[in-house]
Ligand SMILES: Nc1ncnc2c1ncn2[C@@H]1O[C@H](COP(=O)(O)OP(=O)(O)OP(=O)(O)O)[C@@H](O)[C@H]1O
C-alpha cells in the first residue's frame with residue numbers, strides 16, 4: 592500500500608517537436624509539500640498543467656489520487672485546488688461574483704458557497720474589494736484572489752504554480768502562512784517556484800528541475816548536505832587572478848563552482864576558509880554565508896537559478 596497521491600512515470604510533454612518535459616518520474620505523498628524548483632523554461636508549468644488536465648500527456652503515466660489523468664480528469668479536478676501561473680479571473684465579473692461562479696463548478700450549496708466566498712476573501716485580506724471589478728485590483732490582489740479561489744472547494748490537493756510571484760514581501764508571507772496552515776490540516780501541496788527561499792520555507796521535499804528533467808529529489812536540508820557543504824565563501828575576483836585561486840582551491844581539496852568572475856567555495860567553516868583566502872591577490876569582494884538551494888542548483892547545473 593502506497594501513500595502517494597500523485598505518481599508520474601516516464602512522463603513526457605512535447606509541443607510539436609519540442610520536448611518540454613523529458614521523461615520524469617516522481618511520487619508525491621499524502622500531506623506533504625512537494626516543490627518543483629527550476630529556472631524559466633524548466634518544464635514546471637507543463638508538468639502542473641498535465642496534473643490538472645489542461646495539458647494532455649504526450650507519453651508516460653500520470654496518476655492523481657489513484658486515477659489516471661487521461662481517463663478520469665473530471666473526477667480528479669473536482670478534488671484539486673488549482674492556482675495557475677497565469678491569472679484567469681473573469682474580467683466581466685466583480686471579485687465576489689468571480690468566486691460565486693467558480694463555486695458552482697463544485698456544486699457547493701448556495702448558503703455554504705456564500706460563506707466560503709466570504710471566508711476566503713477574509714483569509715487573503717480582500718474583503719474590502721468584494722464589489723470591485725478585476726481591473727480595479729492590483730497585480731498582487733489578483734494573485735491573492737486566484738489563491739483564495741482555489742480554496743473554495745476545500746480541496747485535498749492544491750496545485751500552486753508560482754503562487755507568490757508578483758506579491759510584495761508581506762503578502763508573500765501571508766500566503767506562506769496560509770499554505771502552512773493547510774499543510775497542518777493534511778492538505779497535500781504541490782508547488783512550483785524559482786524562489787529558493789520559498790522552496791526552503793515551505794517544501795518537505797523538492798524536485799530540482801532543469802530543461803525538462805528532474806535532476807534530484809530530496810528535502811532542502813538533505814540536498815544541501817549531499818551536494819554542497821553547509822557554508823560558502825563567495826569571492827569576486829579580477830580575471831587575471833582567477834586561475835591562481837582555482838589552483839589553490841584544488842590543492843586545498845575545496846569543492847567550488849566558478850561562474851563568470853565569481854567563485855563559490857564550499858566548506859564546513861566559512862570563517863576559517865575566508866581567513867586563508869583573504870590575502871589572495873585580486874579579490875574584489877569576499878562574503879561568508881550559509882549554503883542555500885541556489886548553491887545546490889548551481890552545482891547540479893553549472894548555472895544559476897535566475898539565468
Ligand atoms: N503551449 C506551448 N507551445 C509550445 N511551447 C511551449 C508551450 N508551453 C510551454 N512551452 C515551452 O516549454 C518549455 C517549458 O515551459 P514551461 O512553461 O513548462 O516552463 P516553466 O518551468 O514553467 O518556466 P517559468 O519559470 O518561466 O514559468 C519552454 O521552453 C516553453 O517555451
Ligand SMILES: [Mg+2]
Pocket residue numbers: 635636637676752
Ligand atoms: Mg511556469
